Amino acid sequence: MSADNLQVDTQVSVFNTDGTPDKQRRYTVFAQSERKSLVLMQSPMEKGQKVLMLGDDFWLLMPGTQRPMRITPMQKLLGDASTGDVATMNWAGDYTGQVVGEEPCQPDSKATCLHLSLQAQRKGVTYQRIELWIGKVRHEPVRADLFVQSDKLAKQARFVMDKPGNPTTVAEMVLVDQLSNKKETRIQYLNRKERTVSAEWLNPMFLARNPALE
Amino acid sequence: MGNALTALFALALLAPVAARADATELTGQIRSYWINRQTADTGPLALANAIQPGTAGMDGATAGAQAELRASASMGAVQLHAHAGLQAQEVEGSRADTQSRVNEAYAAGQALGWQWSAGKKIVSWDVGYGFRPNDVVQQEVRRTLTSETPEGRPLLMAEHFDADTAWSVVWVNPTQERSDTGAQEAALAARVYRRSGAVDWHGFVRQGEHTGPSVGAAASWVANDALELHASVRAYQHADSSVSTVTDGSLVNMNPWRAHLSGAGQQVLIGGTWTSETQISVLVEAWHDDTALTDAHWSVWTARNRALPLWLKQGVPTAAVAGNLAWQGKAFGVSNSLRQDNLFVRLSWQQDRWQTALDVLYTPADQGTVTSASVVWSGERFKLEAGLRTHGGPADAVLRQLPVQRQGYAVAVWAF
Numbered sequence: 001m002s003a004d005n006l007q008v009d010t011q012v013s014v015f016n017t018d019g020t021p022d023k024q025r026r027y028t029v030f031a032q033s034e035r036k037s038l039v040l041m042q043s044p045m046e047k048g049q050k051v052l053m054l055g056d057d058f059w060l061l062m063p064g065t066q067r068p069m070r071i072t073p074m075q076k077l078l079g080d081a082s083t084g085d086v087a088t089m090n091w092a093g094d095y096t097g098q099v100v101g102e103e104p105c106q107p108d109s110k111a112t113c114l115h116l117s118l119q120a121q122r123k124g125v126t127y128q129r130i131e132l133w134i135g136k137v138r139h140e141p142v143r144a145d146l147f148v149q150s151d152k153l154a155k156q157a158r159f160v161m162d163k164p165g166n167p168t169t170v171a172e173m174v175l176v177d178q179l180s181n182k183k184e185t186r187i188q189y190l191n192r193k194e195r196t197v198s199a200e201w202l203n204p205m206f207l208a209r210n211p212a213l214e
Numbered sequence: 215m216g217n218a219l220t221a222l223f224a225l226a227l228l229a230p231v232a233a234r235a236d237a238t239e240l241t242g243q244i245r246s247y248w249i250n251r252q253t254a255d256t257g258p259l260a261l262a263n264a265i266q267p268g269t270a271g272m273d274g275a276t277a278g279a280q281a282e283l284r285a286s287a288s289m290g291a292v293q294l295h296a297h298a299g300l301q302a303q304e305v306e307g308s309r310a311d312t313q314s315r316v317n318e319a320y321a322a323g324q325a326l327g328w329q330w331s332a333g334k335k336i337v338s339w340d341v342g343y344g345f346r347p348n349d350v351v352q353q354e355v356r357r358t359l360t361s362e363t364p365e366g367r368p369l370l371m372a373e374h375f376d377a378d379t380a381w382s383v384v385w386v387n388p389t390q391e392r393s394d395t396g397a398q399e400a401a402l403a404a405r406v407y408r409r410s411g412a413v414d415w416h417g418f419v420r421q422g423e424h425t426g427p428s429v430g431a432a433a434s435w436v437a438n439d440a441l442e443l444h445a446s447v448r449a450y451q452h453a454d455s456s457v458s459t460v461t462d463g464s465l466v467n468m469n470p471w472r473a474h475l476s477g478a479g480q481q482v483l484i485g486g487t488w489t490s491e492t493q494i495s496v497l498v499e500a501w502h503d504d505t506a507l508t509d510a511h512w513s514v515w516t517a518r519n520r521a522l523p524l525w526l527k528q529g530v531p532t533a534a535v536a537g538n539l540a541w542q543g544k545a546f547g548v549s550n551s552l553r554q555d556n557l558f559v560r561l562s563w564q565q566d567r568w569q570t571a572l573d574v575l576y577t578p579a580d581q582g583t584v585t586s587a588s589v590v591w592s593g594e595r596f597k598l599e600a601g602l603r604t605h606g607g608p609a610d611a612v613l614r615q616l617p618v619q620r621q622g623y624a625v626a627v628w629a630f
Contacts, residue, residue, distance in 0.1 A: 058436075071442070072439060073439040073440075148491060205380035209329060
């Protein structure tokens with residue numbers, strides 16, 4: 001996902017601890033440069049909901065009311081995959097990193113990865129600290145531990161690449177909740193294309209006008 | 215049933231358009247509900263019915279079903295939207311009826327750098343939850359028992375947006391009669407919005423056909439990761455109201471409440487929301503509303519409620535006393551706020567598919583309360599909701615005089 005401005009269709013599937021499916025959600029995400037994202041909820045029960053993220057600032061539009069509401073970073077941490085998980089396509093702009101060293105890619109594997117420790121540059125991001133393991137050659141993400149503001153381990157992530165032999169982009173991110181229910185959430189990037197939206201789309205009051213036909 | 219066709223007509227209009235449209239979308243929901251009401255044993259309406267049963271109509275248990283359809287079509291630069299509903303309802307003690315409603319039906323587009331909309335549309339403004347002084351176009355009723363989509367207003371609207379600023383100009387109810395009041399009044403309204411870092415600023419003006427000018431301002435500030443604070447204020451020259459022409463305990467032979475254009479006043483709201491990492495949320499709001507009856511008005515009203523039954527001892531026909539008591543209930547509809555000063559607290563918790571909430575509306579002038587508790591379960595396509603609402607406080611609190619004192623409800627929604 002190297003382009004700065006993207007339109008990504010995302011499917012979020014949540015599984016219970018015994019592996020049975022729990023729920024599924026669909027989103028269309030317009031991820032733009034300078035940490036700006038517009039998320040349109042597409043599942044039947046959520047249809048019409050929209051979340052706008054401009055850096056550390058967030059707005060929510062509920063269907064029916066047609067009134068954009070300012071929300072706090074805590075209010076966007078909803079559900080098994082927070083809106084932040086869905087909308088964030090790139091960690092590079094939000095975190096500063098340092099190499100911790102070479103470590104096993106998985107706790108029980110022989111292959112080694114680079115372990116990076118990422119610290120959030122601002123408070124508005126979903127996770128304040130990320131421990132990330134990446135491939136040594138192509139630097140593709142392999143797994144991550146995600147910590148919230150209170151430095152509690154919130155989720156563990158693993159990444160599924162599009163072409164395992166020659167990975168170019170993340171096809172799926174699998175999150176396992178560590179705070180409460182231990183459920184597994186799979187975020188699949190179904191379709192993505194370069195897309196730059198006009199500046200007015202990213203005006204919070206335009207949420208009440210954004211075309212539903214995207 | 216005839217007007218049911220009206221609602222579907224708005225959607226049907228989109229059908230031939232959809233055939234030639236660049237893109238179309240159709241969504242909707244089926245909603246069934248049940249509401250049980252426990253009527254009051256105090257208050258003027260309860261007393262009227264005690265003296266002469268059936269004097270004041272009070273809704274009993276209600277069961278019903280609603281079907282809602284939303285359709286959108288895009289043809290070049292023009293977008294068409296329609297949202298209509300059909301409702302079948304049965305109220306205990308009355309016969310079942312069917313109603314239809316077009317919530318929205320409008321065209322939208324862009325010209326000369328401005329966005330335009332024409333038709334029936336929901337346009338909601340302001341920053342509050344329990345009370346919105348500057349919701350001057352939609353004038354949505356707040357704190358309803360169950361969440362329902364409001365009915366849009368007929369309007370013409372032009373809007374201009376850049377990255378951080380938005381201008382909106384609305385001519386609402388352009389074809390309404392001059393005698394129409396409240397949210398039906400014809401008016402010109404404008405809003406300017408400006409984003410400035412962690413603060414959203416809003417400015418409002420409205421020129422009502424007979425209520426004249428009002429100006430307002432609102433702000434919402436995200437103080438830190440967990441805390442949002444908001445405030446809204448509006449000053450108006452006049453407001454649609456009603457007053458009773460009788461201020462003592464005398465009997466009259468016609469409804470003494472008359473439409474009245476009140477003098478200048480203000481509406482002020484302050485509030486905030488705090489949300490924890492575990493998705494526990496607390497909302498606190500306080501507001502003052504000059505459109506509500508004053509404490510003095512309610513004192514006179516209470517004194518008349520006490521005086522009217524005394525006529526029975528003097529041999530006055532029960533129908534006359536009961537009728538006068540029933541007219542006292544008109545006071546409840548003077549304003550959206552019963553008392554001028556209000557405090558609202560809401561505690562909610564979101565956990566996976568479940569959301570639970572408890573809220574209390576408190577009127578300090580008479581210590582009246584309305585307490586609501588609700589639980590919502592959301593699935594992929596199904597949503598189940600249930601709740602209770604009860605009124606409390608001293609027996610002479612205005613909230614204790616309302617004709618319904620306890621309500622329980624259950625709602626099931628299937629979305630497609």
